Amino acid sequence: MIPVITIDGPSGSGKGTISRLVAEHLGWNLLDSGAIYRVLGLAAERAGISAQQRSELAILARSLDLHFQGEKVLLGDEDVSQLIRTETAGNAASKVAAVPQARAALLDWQRAYAKAPGLVADGRDMGTVVFPDAAIKIFLTASAQERALRRYKQLKEKGLDASLASLVAEIQERDDRDQNRSVAPLKAPAAALEIESTSLSIDEVLKQVLDRVQETYPELAISAPE
Numbered sequence: 130m131i132p133v134i135t136i137d138g139p140s141g142s143g144k145g146t147i148s149r150l151v152a153e154h155l156g157w158n159l160l161d162s163g164a165i166y167r168v169l170g171l172a173a174e175r176a177g178i179s180a181q182q183r184s185e186l187a188i189l190a191r192s193l194d195l196h197f198q199g200e201k202v203l204l205g206d207e208d209v210s211q212l213i214r215t216e217t218a219g220n221a222a223s224k225v226a227a228v229p230q231a232r233a234a235l236l237d238w239q240r241a242y243a244k245a246p247g248l249v250a251d252g253r254d255m256g257t258v259v260f261p262d263a264a265i266k267i268f269l270t271a272s273a274q275e276r277a278l279r280r281y282k283q284l285k286e287k288g289l290d291a292s293l294a295s296l297v298a299e300i301q302e303r304d305d306r307d308q309n310r311s312v313a314p315l316k317a318p319a320a321a322l323e324i325e326s327t328s329l330s331i332d333e334v335l336k337q338v339l340d341r342v343q344e345t346y347p348e349l350a351i352s353a354p355e
């Protein structure tokens with residue numbers, strides 16, 4: 130059995146950062162499942178396929194020429210890492226992600242990432258649907274206001290224009306869609322360690338996750354985060 134840690138939660142909860150740090154710290158593989166839905170959203174838009182065209186979307190999902198190369202996300206030969214990180218791409222991802230046939234088409238592909246020595250899987254349904262037998266399940270949350278503020282700071286740091294009010298509204302709209310869809314909605318898996326990170330630093334969250342890993346796998350020599 131390959132050890133799997135699932136880290137689920139809403140947009141902007143810090144899952145991406147925490148998942149990457151945990152994977153780096155343990156030397157395990159990382160699956161950024163949100164990037165898959167983001168690339169599918171982009172590919173669908175380019176192919177003129179809407180979220181209503183369910184079977185066409187499933188065919189596209191099955192043939193998606195997506196590769197991760199270190200931090201880079203490639204669609205065919207094209208580096209789409211930046212393109213998929215915009216708010217528009219996030220919204221497009223959330224729409225295609227609500228299509229059951231598209232999700233089903235991506236299941237085996239995601240499960241194939243469970244390789245030795247272990248996997249950290251970041252998403253919305255990692256602990257509930259994709260890896261229901263994972264030994265460690267984390268559910269990371271933060272208030273919508275705090276998540277919008279984090280995003281606002283990130284955009285400003287990149288020199289991009291942003292409005293906090295519209296970021297809060299977009300985050301709430303996306304949460305609503307991700308939580309209320311009929312298939313694999315965002316929810317805390319049973320027996321998950323829930324971490325409310327509104328007033329926690331990244332290091333504090335990382336420590337809680339690594340403590341849980343150490344308890345679950347006492348044989349691993351896990352160093353304290355620097």
Ligand code: DC
Nearest residue numbers: 140162163166222223226252253254
């Ligand atoms: O984590 P993220 O913001 O990159 O995800 C983008 C969208 O993809 C998100 O709004 C919902 C969807 N998603 C999903 O439905 N299931 C996942 N496992 C990961 C992401």
